[in-house]
Amino acid sequence: MTKRIALITGATSGIGAATARLLAKNDFKLILCGRRAERLQLIADELKNLTEVHTLSFDVRDQQATAKGLQNLPADWKAIDVLINNAGNAHGLDPIQTGVIADWDAMIDINVKGLLYVSKEVIPGMTDRRQGHIINIGSIAGKEVYPNGNVYCASKFAVDALTKGMRMDLNPFGIKVTGIHPGMVETEFSVVRFKGDEEKASTVYKGFEPLKPVDIADVILYTLQAPAHVVLADITIFPTAQGSASMVKRS
Known part of the structure; x- marks a missing residue:
């Protein structure tokens, strides 16, 4: 059976890297995309004994670099079966009145425009x-x-809306579209949000057991293994301790 080709953005860490590792063990060929070429190569070297891996290093915010990288894929890598739009970031945690425009631009450019x-x-x-x-x-x-x-919320509301719009527009072509909406996952997310302040970032996950990147990877694999007539359209996943976006039971 021919292996499906899966393209994963933001593949150098967190959910993207965990998904790459899991799909490599489950008969997918991988196109791994990310800004950090050295980390991409490390992951590719790790997985090359499990499956075929092709890497593309570009920033999804750069439309020309994104187009060039994807348009110049080798012929035997062009028929992409699965696209996992994982690249995304949060920058800052300021009230709207003191928000930093550079942070706003980064979140909209990566989370929304990069996905597009x-x-x-x-x-x-x-x-x-x-x-x-x-x-x-x-x-x-x-x-x-x-x-x-x-x-940040606005950018992720946009992702939800785009996912629903994609599902409608691509329905006549038989293309499945899934939105996966995690709660608190322990990744580099909070370090980026707090601009490298690891001490502050570590407090986000104290007093409870957060989700791990592999938990989301497991859900991704499950959706990809569903029968042809089944699409898991919209999935929210929390750690058990989380009750809503702003409610967490801590010890």
């Missing part, structure tokens, strides 16, 4: 072949707004 730039290059091949599966990694912040979340 990558999808723009991959979707035409799927519609031509009338098959494919797109998984957009959103957030509970795209379902519920919380104090000081403002622009």
Whole structure:
């Protein structure tokens, strides 16, 4: 049986890296995308004994670099079966009145425009072949707004809306579209949000057991293994201790 080709953005850490490792063990060929070329190569070297891996190093915010990388894939890598739009970031946790414009731009450019730039290059091949599966990694912040979340929440609400719009537009082509919206997952997310302050970031996950990246990878694999007539359209996943975007039971 021919292995499906899965393209994963943000593959150098967190959910992206965990998903790459799990799919490599489950008969997928991988196109791994990320900004950090050295880390991409490390992951590729780790997985090359399990499956075929192709790497692309670009920033999803750069439309021209994104297009160039994806348009110049080798011929035997062009028929992408699965697109996992995982690249995304939170920058800052300021109330709207003191928000930093550079942070706003980064979140909108990565979380929304980056998703669109990558999808723009991959979707035409799927519609031509009338098959494919797109998984957009959103957030509970795209379902519920919380104090000081403002622009980050807005960007993830946009991901949710785009996911629903994709599902409608691509329905005539038989393409599956899934939105996965995690709650609190212990990754580099909070370190980035607090701009490298690891001490402050570590407090986010204290007093309870957060989700791990592999938990989300497990859900991704489950959606990809569903029968052809089944699509898990919209999935929210919390750690047991979390009750909402802003409610966590801590010890």
